[in-house]
Amino acid sequence: MRIFVWALALALFAGGCGKKADPRAPELAAPERITNLRAQSAADGISLSWNRPSQYVDGRELKDLASFVIFRKDLPQNCLDCPVPYRQLTTVSVEDRDKFAKQRQYRFVDANVQPKSVYRYRVTSQLTDGTLGEPSNEIEIVRGP
16 A cells, blocks of 8 residues: 555656746736837727737747737826826737637727817737736827817
């Protein structure tokens, strides 16, 4: 019986330590920053577009992109420099993680805008574990009449 217990323990621990790769600092496991956020006034609201990041900040291929989080600031017309915080507007899901061909560009239309109002937007990539990348470039746009 004692030999059986030792054999079982050896079999359990001999399988390996579970290490799959060298450890990385958490900040290197974040997706690269989106740098080409664009906005334009459209008939149905404000249209935002950006390219999908393809790498982590350490240069490795990005494989666990889950979504994009869109943030918006509503700026008062009489004080465009007032300190207004960003608020989370919505999340756009990435639905092609297991597919060979990945969607390269994303688009979102913010239909909840007022004419002649000023808005600022930023987009952040989010991984499946909830890690957020750095915010994208900031875009300011005035909603047309």
